[in-house]
């Protein structure tokens with residue numbers, strides 16, 4: 001992993017390849033847990049030639065919440081509450097510096113977001129990177145009903161044994177929503193409509 005980056009080069013490549021595949025799918029692109037916006041700007045670079053699509057970024061900008069029992073792991077206690085704190089201003093300044101189209105940046109806890117008022121009407125691509133069970137579960141509940149046919153949801157940390165809440169939330173979601181199927185690539189969960 002490159003210094004300060006939260007995802008590996010391989011993961012980034014998978015994310016961008018899958019994003020490209022959704023160019024003609026209706027809807028906007030969302031990232032739940034954008035942190036300092038390093039993956040967000042990479043996605044925005046890909047989307048530069050897609051003027052009809054907006055990028056929506058969500059984060060508490062207060063750092064991580066408390067873990068719940070579902071996040072307990074024998075593989076180390078990754079992260080403490082309040083860790084990974086960034087700011088919307090920092091993310092916005094990165095976009096400005098790189099001359100990228102301004103994204104919608106929302107500072108909120110995911111469970112305080114209103115699906116009608118705070119999310120796009122349709123979603124073509126989503127990156128969910130909230131690390132913990134409740135964060136991923138909430139993002140899936142918000143995003144999945146808005147996913148267009150042909151759209152994709154990528155969930156980070158599916159194979160990260162130090163953050164088991166991510167896989168638990170994805171597996172539960174798939175059990176309850178059999179219209180979706182799972183594909184794995186470089187440890188990322190890729191959720192799509194069953195073909």
Ligand SMILES: C[S@@+](CC[C@H](N)C(=O)[O-])C[C@H]1O[C@@H](n2cnc3c(N)ncnc32)[C@H](O)[C@@H]1O
Nearest residue numbers: 006033034035039059060063109110129130135
């Ligand atoms: C690992 S970082 C995201 C990294 C980013 N996607 C990237 O690729 O650089 C996780 C982020 O999720 C945010 N987060 C986690 N749970 C959240 C929640 N329930 N509500 C809002 N933000 C949350 C944290 O504040 C943190 O910035």
